[in-house]
Amino acid sequence: MMLVTSGAVAFGKQRLRHEILLSQSVRQALHSGQNQLKEMAIPVLEARACAAAGQSGLMALYEAMFTQYSICAAQILVTNLDFHDEQKRRNLNGTLHELLRMNIVPIVNTNDAVVPPAEPNSDLQGVNVISVKDNDSLAARLAVEMKTDLLIVLSDVEGLFDSPPGSDDAKLIDIFYPGDQQSVTFGTKSRVGMGGMEAKVKAALWALQGGTSVVIANGTHPKVSGHVITDIVEGKKVGTFFSEVKPAGPTVEQQGEMARSGGRALATLEPEQRAEIIHHLADLLTDQRDEILLANKKDLEEAEGKGRLAAPLLKRLSLSTSKLNSLAIGLRQIAASSQESVGRVLRRTRIANNLELEQVTVPIGVLLVIFESRPDCLPQVAALAIASGNGLLLKGGKEAAHSNRILHLLTQEALSIHGVKEAVQLVNTREEVEDLCRLDKLIDLIIPRGSSQLVRDIQKAAKGIPVMGHSEGICHMYVDSEASVDKITRLVRDSKCEYPAACNALETLLIHRDLLRTPLFDQIIDMLRVEQVKIHAGPKFASYLTFSPSEVKSLRTEYGDLEICIEVVDSVQEAIDHIHKYGSSHTDVIVTENEKTAEFFLQHVDSACVFWNASTRFSDGYRFGLGAEVGISTSRIHARGPVGLEGLLTTKWLLRGQDHVVSDFSEHGSLKYLHENLPIPQRNTN
């Protein structure tokens, strides 16, 4: 690690100002005033004096900081001439290497006190000549001389933009290739330091030619973790990275554009054509089975080789003939329900004679679906996007790379039969999920498929893009005092034990106080013991028992396992209050024979799904009869609860007139609004 630093002149300016103030006559001082003095311009010549005066203070500052970490620093002052003389260059090189060998950080600066002013246009010509006229060129020169791996140029801007920052379309360039140089317009200079962005880019290109990678980034407001250098060294997407090698594939921005236009083309196909694509994809999944399983085997071998994945993860990662067959069956179901999705008329209104309004369903636009190790997610999600006419960006887990690649190729093959191959894109670039979540101009909706941790992370990372996904399912079952003995154990067992890992499995059983110490209560506990469910006691429940199970840590826990919390309530109202306080508005159930109590519960519980005498596990798109399931949403807008294809749709309004203008409908106009509801043309449902 070597540092090239600015700051000596700024440091010195302050000191010299002070001295000038002291050496002025009182009259001069009064005349110029404190403020004027502060803004006093320092003539060019004085810059050298400033540098000399400031250098010692600057070094003292660095020493003080590094001392905190037991790191020793050394000062190196160089001039342009030191690089021209072969002998001097070798000396400098040797000194720096010796310092680095001793774990001392060299702090390098131009020897501004003695160096002549830089000649314009005399530098950066060709590969072998660079004149050191500012810290950017000095750093580039040193980086090449010392064969460093990486040169980090910190500035007060985010990096290099494709047009002057602040202008309409200015976009940060993530990776800059030398060949693209002409596409950049340079804006005004950076506020601090001597080198503007143009000088930095020139220096960066020079260093790149010399074999050093370069990053230009913002040092003052770091984007990711708050530690810009660490982020860069960890390979995160910070600032602009200069690279000689242009990757073969498109950038993620280009993929977004392709998904947008491909999706638009997809949306204008006939519903039958979209269904045909999905059927073709289903065929390919079974026809190309061997190839798919071969690719999947590679993923499995690599995962096992690295020993990274636990057994359940390996199970999710692995594909099989039967998995592919049931996947194909699922796809055909999606194809069937796709007939009913895009272009459905929801509302028709006659606004005036010959002025008719229609609200129709249309795709949302471009979806980003992020999924973890399950490769079978890919064709399923692709089919949903195709059925709803949306463009799709897919970001899968690295561990399933081979499987995802072949499944994506087959998807594009299926899309090709109607010339919309590009509607579904697989993101292969190094972009982190967080980086994708920031592309609000490209993506209209993010759907995370995976653990609730993934969903929460993405909800946090998404800036301005809506996210559809449930983050938690803390489901309750309230057993009323008028519950039927026969039903309860059946309902509790199914809700808790049938598949405890699901988000719609039961977490908390709320029991009416009257049921304590009844045979019914004992039956429930016996059943839970037989099923080996670990019981946690809520605070009230614990207080009722002489010997109680361990008290629950938080009433807001999602177990995802054979564990349950039991709590006692005094009334249906208390049950509702408990659910509102600790629940996640996912699925909540009442068990009672009293219809009035049940309806009170159904009306008052503010959750996506509220059930009466039915298992929590019914909360599911397939069981609800929605056809394909997109997911279960605990969000309160757009779609809530189990979401079918309509969750991937929005609407647009079509108005067909003759030459209608609103001024005709004004107070003194000739027309009046009719606002007649018109019948909606029926397609067959199911």
Added chain:
Amino acid sequence: MMLVTSGAVAFGKQRLRHEILLSQSVRQALHSGQNQLKEMAIPVLEARACAAAGQSGLMALYEAMFTQYSICAAQILVTNLDFHDEQKRRNLNGTLHELLRMNIVPIVNTNDAVVPPAEPNSDLQGVNVISVKDNDSLAARLAVEMKTDLLIVLSDVEGLFDSPPGSDDAKLIDIFYPGDQQSVTFGTKSRVGMGGMEAKVKAALWALQGGTSVVIANGTHPKVSGHVITDIVEGKKVGTFFSEVKPAGPTVEQQGEMARSGGRALATLEPEQRAEIIHHLADLLTDQRDEILLANKKDLEEAEGKGRLAAPLLKRLSLSTSKLNSLAIGLRQIAASSQESVGRVLRRTRIANNLELEQVTVPIGVLLVIFESRPDCLPQVAALAIASGNGLLLKGGKEAAHSNRILHLLTQEALSIHGVKEAVQLVNTREEVEDLCRLDKLIDLIIPRGSSQLVRDIQKAAKGIPVMGHSEGICHMYVDSEASVDKITRLVRDSKCEYPAACNALETLLIHRDLLRTPLFDQIIDMLRVEQVKIHAGPKFASYLTFSPSEVKSLRTEYGDLEICIEVVDSVQEAIDHIHKYGSSHTDVIVTENEKTAEFFLQHVDSACVFWNASTRFSDGYRFGLGAEVGISTSRIHARGPVGLEGLLTTKWLLRGQDHVVSDFSEHGSLKYLHENLPIPQRNTN
């Protein structure tokens, strides 16, 4: 400005470690190793040695930093005893005042090299005695001694939490009143510095009693602008503010809770009852006219007195009898449409025998509506919330404070007739809009009503809460080669000139190339000249003309005024591409007599509203016949285009069974899913 600083011991530790390393024998050094040395515990006694060794380095660091801003610093070391002796105290006081008078920043630290270890429990008893045992108590002592206005305690946590940070329900306390002390549980100590949070709070309370305000905040990751001290001094909501005075009203968090429970009560009323409330509010607006206008007059006088508001703003701010009357009429319309909102059944499915699923509309929850200077917004928005059964937080402009207060009182009076007074809350606390936008646990949807700048600002500020609102309306009209001469000028005039400030007014006229230099084209230009519309030329249009109007700066401009951009396109496809590239997906129109071209345009343009031979100005909830208008949304999820009451609704799923469990429906189960669509009970529409 005075500084009380930590760091001397840490600074010294590094130095002493180094010295110990040097004075060890080689064997010792090899045995212990560098790493072990780093983690070597420094015995208690050595802390004083560290302080002595570190103090000079610490001061050098401060000097170096302050020198950059031409600020002189001075070192003051004090001990506990300096405060016990009256004479010494007076000396210290005098020294500090003298330094401050000379614009020198005193940097104060305990003289750790000579001070005895603090006696536990000997400090902070009563008002007059505080022993200086750490920097927190030292700072509190000095703040009171020097009668400072504000003591800022910077730590590495955000402030004071109501339970240990990191625990389930931990919430930052914005304002802490001494009487509330018992409600706080202290967690573990801060990682840096000697004083844990408990010590800081004790010191803060002591300083508060002595007459100094206190803020405890995070110094390392500032929340708002990145400059924590500036933010605090500007009164922004940063960290925990300690105050003796408890405000009379509820906090915004309490208001959110009240709106939530009030809204839930509102939602369970009968539709007729909600309508009744709105009718009553409409009555109050006319009955209490004089009082309302009196309050409004106060606002107007204050605004004029301050000379802050421009004429159009004053116009928006002012109420009148006729405004109130038409407001009342609007409210009665909302009351009428409210019958159809909450509890509407959208879908019914028979899942199995005696297992029926119902999807019904329910309120979203709690809405936050932010509106600017128009006080008439308040009853209108309140009526919409009441009609849809939502809780409501209102945040109005300061300039309308008097009007808003009376209008809110009347709203609560109307709500009282069915005991749901608290469903609508007016936020009067000092919270900035940005602070409200962070309350994601309290608020489900934010609706900004005002300028598109306001909408954009709020979309930026909202963290995890959806925002409904259009940020821009860049509307296009494409005049096809087969357009009818008679219609065009009519449609263009209405779209552009009828009310140019509206978001649905026309921005860009796209003309088919064949129409250039035809009489039709001249007619359009003549009309625009007569209407005094300023014409901007798109680049292609400009290239076709010998003398063209000034070229447009950006094809993405929303004028909001009598200005229009004209551009030339070669085909309907090029028009669509232009709209997709430069439009805001709000409202776009085609003018043509060719139905095929029109349908192509209607199908392919991806905007919320797409019209054929009709003015852009029809894009409006009232004109669409949606009853009450919530706003026009350019978002792609939830609601799009003109939004009626249904934009304030979501759905929930009700499932009524007997004792249904999903395991009965498994592959080998006894039951099969029926998924029969059931008829939906019809209420009368309109």
